[in-house]
Amino acid sequence: MSSNIRQNKGNNIYADLSDYTVIDVETTGFIPDYCDIIEYGALRVREGQVVAEFQQLCNPGYEIDSFITAKTGITSEMLKGMPSPETVIDQFLTFLGNDVLVGHNTNFDINFLYDVSDGRLPNDFIDTMRYARHYLRNLERHRLIDLVNHFGFDSSNMHRSIPDCYLTKQVYESLLPFLREFGPYKKTYRSEKTDFSLLEAEGETDPGHPLFGKVCVFTGTLEKMIRREAAQLVVNCGGTCENSVTKRTNFLILGNNDYCKSIKDGKSNKHKKAESLSLAGQDIEIIPESVFYDLVEDN
DNA sequence: TCTCCTCGAGATCT
DNA sequence: CTCGAGGAGA
Known part of the structure; x- marks a missing residue:
């Protein structure tokens, strides 16, 4: 089964559910083409309560690597006499039914399950990692362990499928208030991302x-925050932000543009335009990101 | 101005 | 894989 064409996969969705099934599989490695499931785990949830569990160790037919044992605590010895992943998948699919599947980096689990079931996994799914990256942007990392710690759950018993399912359920429930308040993430184009005209100052200016x-304009990628957050800081100081350098522009804030292949001399078109306006006598300052932060914090 | 495209950086699962 | 960024084109 080719791993990059999974036509019948469900969609990664945003939904506020109380009926769903949490999934987590342990495997011999990252890549479905070369690795196998060694433990299935799932929790059926109804009205927010766990009403059934599915847990099954599987023997892939070869010794498992020591780093997998170190990570999960699952040894080759424990898998002796266990059924193969292929002989368990039908029971597992039956357990899942038509439920929406909740997991952390759910694509990982889905891809293994999709392949071993020969494509019989059309269920839509929810990924708590994606939710966390969207709603908890300030967190440095968004591994399951990071979210468990962030919400203050007990992380002492991780890396087996059932305990991880319970933690994922708790994390999902903890992220739902954000979904209710802010709504589902929508792919936005720049017009929405950088429409700063509706921002209002938080507190007195x-x-x-x-x-x-x-009037401030950004160019390049900011190191410390996305543009919308930086724009909010400007508005909090009584300024405004726009998207292009014009005769109204007073500050051009330079982010990092190293990656941009089309910029060959280290200066973006905004940068060049700002320089020419400055030479023409306009009240415009070109400042690096670090100076910008000094400015906005100076109050 | 708005939409679509491409690119590079960075992160998660075992 | 997803996301944010600039740029092309309408």
Whole structure:
């Protein structure tokens, strides 16, 4: 089974559910083409309560690597006499039924299950990692362990399928309030991402602040935050943000543009335009990101 | 101005 | 894989 064509896979969805099934599989490695499931795990949830569990160790037919044993605690010895992954998949699919499947980095589990079931896995699924990356942007990392710690759950018993399913359920429930408040993530184009005109100041603005009444424009990738967050800081100081350098522009904030292949001399088109406007006498300053943060914090 | 495209960076699962 | 960024083209 080719791993990059999984036509009948379900969709990765945003949904506020109380009936679903949590899944987690342990495997011999990352790549479905070369690795196998060694443990199935699932929890059927109805009205928010676990009403059934499915747990089964499987023997892939070869010794498993020591680093898998170190990670999961599953040894080759434990798998002796266990059924093969292929002989368990039908029971597992029956357990899943038509439920939406909840997991952490669910694509990983789905791809293994899809392949071993020969494509009989059309269930839509929910990925708590994706939710967390969207709603908990301030977290440095979004591994299951990071979310478990963030929400204050007990992480002492991780890396087997059933305990991880329970933790994933708790994490999903903890992320639902964010979904309710902010709505599902929508793929947005720049027009929405960078429409800063609707931003309102959080708190009082200081007319004496250097950014008060000033028009700011960003170029390049900011190191410390996305543009919308930086734009909010500007608005909090009484300034506004726009998307292109014009005769109104007072500050151009330079992010990192190293990656951009089309920029050959280290300066973006916005940068060049700002320089020419500056030479023409316009009140425009070109400042690096670090200076920008000093400015907005100066209040 | 708005939409579509491409590119590079970074992250998660065992 | 997803996401944010600039740029082309309408």
